[in-house]
Amino acid sequence: MPEQKETLAAFTDHGVPVPANEGRTAAICTNREGETRLVIAARGYAVIVNPQERTSLQVPFPEQHVDYPFASYSSEDGMFYVGAGGMFMVLDPFRGRFTDYARPGLTGEIVGFCFAEDGRGTIYTASYPQCRLMKYEPERKTLTVIGQLDAEEKYPFSLAVDAYGWIYGGIGTERKTIAAVDPVTLQARSLVPDGERRKGQGKVHRGADGRVYGYYDTESGGSEPRWYRLEQGRMSPVTAEQVAKSAYSGTGFETVHRAFPHPWVLLEMSLAEKEVVLLDQSSGQSFPVRLSYETDGADLSPLVAGPDGRIYDTSNHPLQLYRYDPHFGAVENFGGKAIEKGGGGNICAYAVLGGRIAGAAYAGGHVHLIDTTRPIVTDAAAEGRNPQLVTSQEAIYRPRCALAHPDGEHAVFGGYAGYGAIGGGLYIRNVTTGEDELLPNERLVPYHSTVCMVALPGGDLLCGTSVEAPGGGKPKETEGRLYRLDWQAKRVVYSEVPVQGEPEVALMEIDGQGKVHAFTAKHYFVYDPMTRQVIHTENIEEMGGVVRNGLVKDEAGRIYGVRTRSVFRIDTGSFKLVPLHAEPPAITAGLAYVDGRLYFASGKRLWSMAIPGYQR
Incomplete structure (x- = not known):
């Protein structure tokens, strides 16, 4: 067990060096009246951008829920769907409020990892890491778990529904596949031969022609097609030229579902840099919209x-x-x-x-x-x-x-x-x-x-x-x-x-x-x-x-360390961990040493501590 602390030491809070958030997913929503909005979802809230008025509005998640979203979806009627942690949410971007939310009660599951919609307006989504498949019925406002896309893999990267009600999932990562779910039995099966289920991911999307397309790399090095048309649970090879365009653009956290109707075009989007740049094709002019949000x-x-x-x-x-800069106290x-x-x-x-x-x-x-x-x-x-x-x-x-x-x-x-x-x-x-x-x-x-x-x-x-x-x-x-x-x-x-x-x-x-x-x-x-x-x-x-990078030496070779609830010096002769303070702030990342002080992170804030009795 660690010994009693040597002396109390003073901590200094240097504040929040990065007052910004990351946009994790975005969609452009257009209602039946022709109004349009860009919605960017972040950890704990969404920001709604109105291109006509060049304004933004921050809307917190229901119940002050704070977690990271991974994907979002713009439905045919202009609603915005998103999941974060264990919460599934529905946002009306034109009224500027969430109209529904649900917790499916799947312990440890992240909902809303991908989305799709069928011809009747039913929304489908999947979760990580169990690849649970859920459906949301907007008229009844019910979210129901209806199956599992894959019993072993963790990542459901994409979803799509064909005209016959079959649901397809692009799955990864250790043994990629394209899963097909029968709309009657709700049973899932892999469309990728077992011998080709190697590392990677399957991909699916509904094209602009209303048909569903899938992709996976066969890794055979031969002339096998990379793209398939998916219909009624079967795959038919197609060329890349025959694949209708997806409604998604961009990659990673820059992915956007759908595009603006004429005359607006999205040129740049960065919640972190607090700016969206739009093009008005009617005038040929581009203009920025500054994003305002509290964080x-x-x-x-x-x-x-x-x-x-x-x-x-x-x-x-x-x-x-x-x-x-420790000498000027400036970030x-x-x-x-x-x-x-x-x-x-x-x-x-x-x-x-x-x-x-x-x-x-x-x-x-x-x-x-x-x-x-x-x-x-x-x-x-x-x-x-x-x-x-x-x-x-x-x-x-x-x-x-x-x-x-x-x-x-x-x-x-x-x-x-x-x-x-x-x-x-x-x-x-x-x-x-x-x-x-x-x-x-x-x-x-x-x-x-x-x-x-x-x-x-x-x-x-x-x-x-x-x-x-x-x-x-x-x-x-x-x-x-x-x-x-x-x-x-x-x-x-x-x-x-x-x-x-x-x-x-x-x-x-x-x-x-x-x-x-x-x-x-x-x-x-x-x-x-x-x-x-x-x-x-x-x-x-x-x-x-454990705190990452939680050990450091001073110029004399003395070793200092941090764990989430402690700051200590290692007595290298007796192998004792000597605490330097009884109650430090919660420590999340370490550790740097400059001129008798230890610097570390506590969440979003930079802290330092003077080493008690420090001598060079």
Whole structure:
């Protein structure tokens, strides 16, 4: 158990660096009278844009419900349908209010993952992670669970209904398929042959011609068609030219259902940047509509202390880059355009080499270099953009850790791979020359992902793994491992389980005597790489959960750490965790050190704490 705290220490709240929200889904609604509105749904509310009046209106979710939406739908009569967490909602964008909502009572399910409508105005939707199929009858205002699209897969990406009432779902990610649901029996079956159900996703949509089309990649490398017409539960091959256009445009969180009627055209849309740009074709003029909404800000991600003595960080959904200067107490927000391909992700892990910070971002394993000796340049057309996107690596699609190698030239990144994958890789980049190397999962510990690492004397890496597969895959192992990577040969020397029953070795730091201090969800343990022995283990659940990037060293080599309910120093001689404060704010992301202070995130706010009795 941790010892009593040394002294009380003062915390400082530095405020909300990113007062913005991310638009997660949008639809353009047009009623039978010809009125039209753009609706953007965010965490806890929707914003309605009136193109004629060039105004916006924020409408909170019913019952002050706060959760993330994933998809939305504009019905034939102009209503807006959306789900968030366990709540299904119906918004009348012309009256500016929600007219109905329901909770289907599916524990742990996210409703509204995709939507479709049949010829009678019935709305269909599906949930994650059980692929439950539901129908909503607008006249009766009832939401009913009617089946399941797939018994094993988690992600229902799209829905469509044909003229005969058959319902189709595009499913992923470990074993993709197109599911077909019989309107009489409500039984689902896969239209993709079992041998072709590999990693990926099926896609379906109702075309402008009223017919349903589906797609999946056969991965055969032959001449098999990629597109099919779906009718009465059967697939007929068609060419891409025969596929009628979908009512959806854009990708990811930029997806929009339907288009404006003449004369309006949507050119740009960003809730995070608080602006929509529309084109009036009757005049040929484009104009912005400023979006006004109240927000408590965006959640913050792991922090890093730059070599210039300033704190760098991004927010999470939306991704905006900001910098905090401890000497002036000032936050500088560079917005979402600072990070290429940023969108709805965050920079998850950093390595500092010389005057540069190398960071890896979700979603996509995008690696960025920030030159702290130069100004931040966010204009994509400008010379010398800074930060600079240098690569994207699917093998670390969800980055979790980064390391500056002692050679002073290489940054190493680990994390989870993409959707449907089980096991991530390691990406190594020389930040000076640009030379790089990817070590695929098969060369490391198969079916594991690297989520923490330290450099050992001599340059080899000791890495900790997780067996989780957050992109929809099904874990094949049960316990996280340590493995040693020979830096010169780039091969695994050994791997072993340090703590029985723990699925992840989440954090590690090495002390001046070469002992490695590591943390799992429940335990603190000390590992001796020389003897390959765990020499200390204790349960620390009372200190709270794991905080990403929750360990840091000061200039004297002292190790500090945070968990969700604690701030502590590691006594490396006695293997004691010495609390530095009795009741810190709830800690959600860590950890940076500058001049005797520890900086961390508590939700949407940046905090710091003076280290008690600190001496250089």
